Amino acid sequence: MADFVLPQLHRRAHWGGADDVRRRRGAPIHSERHVKIICIGAGASGLLFAYKLQRSFRNFDLTVYEKNEEVAGTWWENNPGCACDVPAHNYTWSFEPKLDWSAVYAGSGEIFNYFHHFAKKYSLRKYCKTHHQVIGATWNNTRGGYDVVVQHTATRETFSDYCDILINAGGILNAWRWPAIPGLDKYKGTLVHTANWDGNVDLTGKHVGLIGNGSSGIQVLPTIQPHVQKVTTFIREPTYVSPVQGLEQHVFTPQELHDFANRPGSLLQYRKQVETGLNGQFSLFLKGSSTQDDTRAYMIGQMKQKLNNKLLEDKLIPSWSLGCRRLTPGVGYLESLTKENVEVVYGGIKEITEKGCLCENDQEYPVDVLICATGFDTTFKPRFPLIGPSGSNLQDEWVNEPKSYFGLAAADFPNYLIFLGPNCPIGNGPVLSAIEVQADWMLAVIDRYQTSNIHSIAPKREAVDDFVAWKDEFMKSTVWADPCRSWYKANQADAPVTALWPGSTLHYIEALTEVRWDDLEVKYNSNRFTWLGNGFSQCESDPTADWAYYIREYDDQEYQSRGRRREILTRSGTITERAGAVNFTGNTELHANL
Known part of the structure; x- marks a missing residue:
């Protein structure tokens, strides 16, 4: 497919302050000033933003600064066992x-290839500067934008750049961290982190220690277990681990792959079935719902069946509600815990020694390689x-507590998106759908900025305060408020839910x-109506446009009420039953009848 790029028509010099006012007065209504944008991070979000900006806008300058040597963010950085849940x-x-x-759950290599191909297909790499990390940004009130300090990650040289709009697409599962355990610097074996994997480390025949049973640890164990001499896995607290019913791991057959590629509508139908199931899970997160009770009972049954070990069951199955911590399919994890070369040590680690881990049971566990699957800095603070x-x-x-406007912006920090x-739907349903609608919202703001004489835009403080108050009240009815330690709550058991949206993903959209x-x-830079310009429309400035475009034979105008527009957009009335959709409590088989 050929690259889709709008022609760079009517490219102008940067408009700012008095220049903006003067130029607008002599130009048609809604004239597009040149806008300079810096985006931090070329992961999934940054690449999508570049794609959507390129597809719809002209007269812009975009630079995407990426600290890694490649695009795709976390899918470039993480360990070989890393997968998506x-x-x-x-x-x-x-x-x-x-x-x-x-397969249903793909590994990081396949996911990296997807985003790498996406960047190549749409020529997005021309905007990206890899090996470059933003290390500071300061508001420039005279120009109405940010002075940005950038560092080359290899040479450590720094330079300054400027932008009208600053986009932070750095991600939340990206800034990895070592565990806060005393003595980590004393360890004399090989020390690695799952999110900063050293591909030169050979685990064959080694005694490996694994700290953590979050998503990373759950993915790593079944990957390394067949190749090592022994794994000692250190688990501090329980967690639910099992694919939700109807979404178990499944390797696609040659026939299924053929149908996806050659049967029109086959893949679209499958994707819609899965998305419908993902969007149908929100009641799972509401306390006392039948979906919560039924799915929790199913999950506990699955864990007991796979563990088949009363001691492990007592230690690993939580008492708090399902979904209080992020769910993970954990393909092969529970089965790996029962293997002969896997030792489970339950409880906290007091300190790291030269040889390994000294645990709360006062026993030292020497290991050749210590893998820290201890997660990321999820405080939401800019890095x-x-x-x-x-x-x-x-x-x-x-x-102490990040307070944003709909997970998109911060009060008193203008032109920063x-x-x-904080508080966007990263655990409420399909996340890439939420990223798409975030990009669309940002571009609507940028469109208003570009076509008027706006100086700065930021959410009002009272709007942020009202949103946070609404969110906190809503969260009381959810399982996320249960007393489990979760990165949804800054890794505390009793703290505000700062990571999740107060509703479903469809609600967020x-x-x-x-x-x-x-x-x-x-x-505004001047009178707010300076955008009205010289009295002519954009239509009149385009000799190729239809100057009577509103004259027509029938009324095809978009409906004016939100309800009617929603019915058209969501194809209301076209679905008579949910046959084949995943309801997360039934036994629907997704892989049949493709």
């Missing part, structure tokens, strides 16, 4: 399916000083359908 065919952009996923108009640093503002910020301008503080 979302079905692969639905871990794609809605408009960009992949025909040849090998660089971000200085706003008042001189305050967002890192300090969010040190965030992918997957509908909430972001329009920009609520009354929630935003908008400041």
Whole structure:
């Protein structure tokens, strides 16, 4: 497929301040000023933003600074056993399916290839500067944008750049961290982290220690277990581990792959079935719901069957509600715990010694290689000083509790937009759908900025406070408020839920359908109506346009009510039954009748 790029028509010099006012007065209504954008991170979100900006906009300059040597973010960085806990065919952009996923749950290599191909197909690499990391940004009130400090990760040289709009697409599962255990620097064996994997480490025949039973640890154990002499896995607390019914791991057969590629509608039908199931899971997270009770009972039964060990069952199956911590399919994990070369040590680690781990049972466990599957910094603070108009640093503002506007922006930090910020749906359903609607919301804001004489845009403080208050009240009815330690709550058992949206992913998509301008503080370079320009329309400035475009034979105008527009968009009335959809409590087999 050929690259889709809008022609760069009417390219102008950067408009700012008095220049913006002067040029707008002599130009047609809604004239597009040149806008300079910096995006931090070329992972999934950054690449999608570049694609959507390129597809719809002109007269812009975009630079995507990426600290790694490659694009795709976490899927470039992580360990060989890393996989996604979302079905692969639905871990794609809605408009960009992949025909040849090998299995329902794909590994990091396949996922990296998907995003790498996406960047290549649409020529997005021309915007990306790899080996470059943003280390600071300061609001420039005169120009109405940010002065950005960038460092080359190899040479350590720094330079300054400027942007009108700053996009943070750095991700949340990206800034990995060592465990906060004393003595880590004393260990004399081989020390590795799952999120910064050293491909030169050979585990064959080694005694390996594995710290952590979150998503990373659960993925690593079955990957390394067949190849090592022994694994001692250190588990501090229980967690639910099992594919949800109807979404078990499945390797696609040659016939299925053939049908996906050659039977029109086959893959689309499958993707819609899975997405419907993912979108149908939200009641699982509501306390006391039948979905919660039924699915929890099913999950516990599956764990007991796979463990078949009363001691492990007592230690590993939680008492709190299903979904309080992020669910993981854990393909092969529970079975690996029962293997002869796997030793499970339950409880905390007091300190790391030269040889291995000294645990709370006062026993030392020597290991040749120590793998830390201890997660990421999920505090949502920017990983660089971000200085706003008042001189305050967002890192300090969010040190105790990050408070955002719909996971998109922060009060008092204008022209700064965030992918997957605090309280967005990263555990509520299909996440890439949420990223797409976030990009669309951002571009609607940028469109308004580009076609008017706006100086700055930021959410109002009272809007953020009202949203946080609404969110906190809603969360009381969810399982996320249960007393489990979760990165949803800054890895605390009793803390505000700062990572998740107060509703389903479909709820989030509908909430972001329009920009609520009354929630935003908008400041202008001059009279707010300067965008009206010289009295001519954009239509009249285009000799190839139809100057009577509104004259027609029948009324095909978009409906004016939100309800009617939603019915058209969601094809209301076309689904009479949910046959084949995953309901997360039934026995629907997704892989039949493709």
